[in-house]
Amino acid sequence: MFRLLHKSGCSTGILARVFCVAAMLLTPMAWGAQDKPAAPAPPAPDNKPAEFVGSGTCQACHEDIFNAFQKNPHQLVEKDKKRGFENNACESCHGRGSKHAESLSAADIRNPAKLKPAETDKICLTCHLNQPTHVGRLNSSHAKNQVSCVACHSVHKNGPNGLVARKTADINQLCANCHTDVWASFQKPYKHRVPEGAMSCVDCHNPHGSFLPRSIQTTNANEPGCFKCHGDKRGPFTYEHAPVRLEGCGACHQPHGSANPRMLSRPEVRFVCLECHSNLPGPTAPANGTIGTVPPGLHDLRSPRFQNCNLCHQKVHGSYVSRDFFK
Incomplete structure (x- = not known):
């Protein structure tokens, strides 16, 4: 070993021998590291924007959807030149498909059903x-x-x-x-x-x-x-019934279904009327047909004759002749 060191030009000093041996051991490793090929660099990201490829390209893989689409109203998009979708009906919703056509990856195409x-x-x-x-x-x-x-x-x-x-x-x-x-x-x-x-x-x-x-x-x-359907209730009337005009039919009716006749929100007509007409002046007020307190002036609701409001006030949706909605 020392002869080899001497022949290689290393001094016979102990310290010199130590450094020389280390140099001989490490140098081949360094040479080997230099000889080893470098790892390939990762591919650069493809920043090129996707392009339209046409519905015919989509048909190659999605033939069943393509054929069903031909009978669909959305097929008219194929002729939409205004928005640039001519011959690109699929991509009008799914986005430009060139990257998806190349990679066949679902990540490279837009799926509207999976978006927010x-x-x-x-x-x-x-x-x-x-x-x-x-x-x-x-x-x-x-x-x-x-x-x-x-x-x-x-x-x-x-x-x-x-x-x-x-x-x-x-x-x-x-x-x-x-x-x-x-x-x-x-x-x-x-x-x-x-x-x-x-x-x-x-x-x-x-x-x-x-x-x-x-x-x-x-x-x-x-x-x-x-x-x-209910055109006779439409108006405009000379005398409008405010809840009908402002709140609409739902002020008195339950249009989807009710346990009460005429789909009313209350079991009897008078109870519907009293939702609005129970907070007005009492017995001393003039009997103008708008009073509903108990007992109101001339309208004693304890009497059966006054318990059916639309017996007299028949035109509750509005009237052309009477502000009291008489017939």
């Missing part, structure tokens, strides 16, 4: 916001309660009732899945005949939102949709 409701709605409202039936969507009770468009609609497939989703072709049953308390009211004896199929929930409500409370449908005059 507000994000899903934003996609749908790209086209639907300006439709007359959708103008109240952003402030609707459905939107405020995180119910997205795809909770009720099937985007790809058609059914007997258009794009209604959730394994049912019955719009009423779709609504009943969430509005169980309302559906229970339809089991009462006096009701609108929704369960029998004579009416639909959307005859009275606009599920996309309305300017009226409870998403009530409006007529062309922005009046409650009740007047589509």
Whole structure:
């Protein structure tokens, strides 16, 4: 060993030998480390924006959805040049698909059904916001309660009732899945005949939102949709009944169903009237037909003859001839 050190030019001093041996042992390791190839650098992130690839590319993998889509109203997006979706109907909702087509990864494509409701709605409202039936969507009770468009609609497939989703072709049953308390009211004896199929929930409500409370449908005059059937109660009248005009039909009626005749909110007509007409002046007040205290002037409600208000006041929805709503 020492001869080897001497031949290599190392001094025979003890300290020098120690350093020389260390140098001979470590130098080959350093040479080996230099000879070992460096690890490849991680690939640079692909910052190139995705591009449209066309619905034909989507068809290659999603043929069943593509074929069903051809019978769907959304297929018209294929001809939408205004928004740049021509021949790109799939990508109008799912986003540009070039990266997904290359990687086949679900992470590289947008799935509206898995987004937050507000994000899903934003996609749908790209086209639907300006439709007359959708103008109240952003402030609707459905939107405020995180119910997205795809909770009720099937985007790809058609059914007997258009794009209604959730394994049912019955719009009423779709609504009943969430509005169980309302559906229970339809089991009462006096009701609108929704369960029998004579009416639909959307005859009275606009599920996309309305300017009226409870998403009530409006007529062309922005009046409650009740007047589509009950036109004789519409007015305008010479003498309006304030609760009817200001609060609407729900001031006296329970439209989904009631245990009381005429779907009234109280068992008898007089009890409905007294909700408003019981806090007015008593016996000394003039008998002008607006008094309902017990006993009121000339209207002693203890007497049977005064216990049926609409025996005299028949035009309670409004009158053209009498401020007291006489016939």
